[in-house]
Amino acid sequence: MTDLDSFAARLKTLTGGRASTPRVKDGVMTLALEVGGLTADQRDAIAAAIREGALTVPGVSDVRIAMTAERKELRIIAVASGKGGVGKSTLSANLAVALKRLGHRVGLVDADIYGPSQARLMASEDQKPQARDKHLIPVQSPVGVPMLSMAHLVEPGRALAWRGPMVSNALGQLIDAEWGDVETLIVDMPPGTGDIQLSMIQKHKPAGVVIVSTPQDLALIDATRAVNLFEQAHVPLIGLVENMAGYACPHCGEVSDPFGAGGAEAAAKEMGMAFLGRIPLAIDIRRRSDAGDPPAAGDDVHGQAFRAIAEKIAEYVAR
Numbered sequence: 001m002t003d004l005d006s007f008a009a010r011l012k013t014l015t016g017g018r019a020s021t022p023r024v025k026d027g028v029m030t031l032a033l034e035v036g037g038l039t040a041d042q043r044d045a046i047a048a049a050i051r052e053g054a055l056t057v058p059g060v061s062d063v064r065i066a067m068t069a070e071r072k073e074l075r076i077i078a079v080a081s082g083k084g085g086v087g088k089s090t091l092s093a094n095l096a097v098a099l100k101r102l103g104h105r106v107g108l109v110d111a112d113i114y115g116p117s118q119a120r121l122m123a124s125e126d127q128k129p130q131a132r133d134k135h136l137i138p139v140q141s142p143v144g145v146p147m148l149s150m151a152h153l154v155e156p157g158r159a160l161a162w163r164g165p166m167v168s169n170a171l172g173q174l175i176d177a178e179w180g181d182v183e184t185l186i187v188d189m190p191p192g193t194g195d196i197q198l199s200m201i202q203k204h205k206p207a208g209v210v211i212v213s214t215p216q217d218l219a220l221i222d223a224t225r226a227v228n229l230f231e232q233a234h235v236p237l238i239g240l241v242e243n244m245a246g247y248a249c250p251h252c253g254e255v256s257d258p259f260g261a262g263g264a265e266a267a268a269k270e271m272g273m274a275f276l277g278r279i280p281l282a283i284d285i286r287r288r289s290d291a292g293d294p295p296a297a298g299d300d301v302h303g304q305a306f307r308a309i310a311e312k313i314a315e316y317v318a319r
Ligand SMILES: Nc1ncnc2c1ncn2[C@@H]1O[C@H](COP(=O)(O)OP(=O)(O)OP(=O)(O)O)[C@@H](O)[C@H]1O
Pocket: 081, 083, 084, 085, 086, 087, 088, 089, 090, 091, 112, 115, 117, 190, 191, 243, 244, 245, 279, 280, 281, 282, 283, 285, 286, 287, 289, 290
């Protein structure tokens, strides 16, 4: 067996069969490495190990590794609302966390270019994404959900002066990033039914959309507008989530319903979409969200509420 043959045999174990047979010409070893499904770190570690091993083969002074990957189709789940402030970002963050805890390979994109909040919700403000081959590498949040937000890329407020095409480009960069083994991408949409929504729908073709609304009639009218936009674009409606549904007393936990109960569920039925569940208005949710500690990471009553909604989404995805 030549030195090259024994290195080729070692390569198989080292890369789990991902490497092609190495060739050596003029002292340069070349080989292809299939990197589909690997994270950037795993990839780098394998490439470094190959290099190290290759340079011990007599006659090899340089190594070239061509990384190949079929780009995996990401399943995009958009979280949208007709108007701002209804808790879309809170729901997106907690759904991502709950889905991860259910065993899904999930990533999170903050498409709210003008008012990004995911970096704070997921305690990743201090991180800056790297780029490789013109693709961004998502940052890791403390709960282990890879994520990207405009807040990781520009100073707060800088994107406010951007026009349509720049926004659409920025969104494209966040979504077409190096997501590694992520299969499901939760995308926190900006509020309303404007350019970013259209660009998102046309270019990135979500597999489905979750609509968030509060119990007030006004918010539901806005929700209907959002529903219509996605419906017209043939994006499947996964269902409606009612946020701030009733007020959970921080002392006794009792939930009261200043805006009445059951409105969102009835509205969902009327619009022909599933009702995914309700999250109460609770000081603890706001406090923990502000502190970058998503309630879905725990198992208390709020964690369970987010989990129940995530389970319904998981069911939808598995269909
Ligand atoms: N169920 C809840 N209970 C208590 N506070 C909540 C709840 N949901 C959201 N909030 C709080 O309400 C505020 C708005 O929520 P969030 O940012 O998630 O809304 P949004 O719809 O994404 O808003 P925007 O459109 O401005 O991005 C935040 O301070 C958040 O902590």
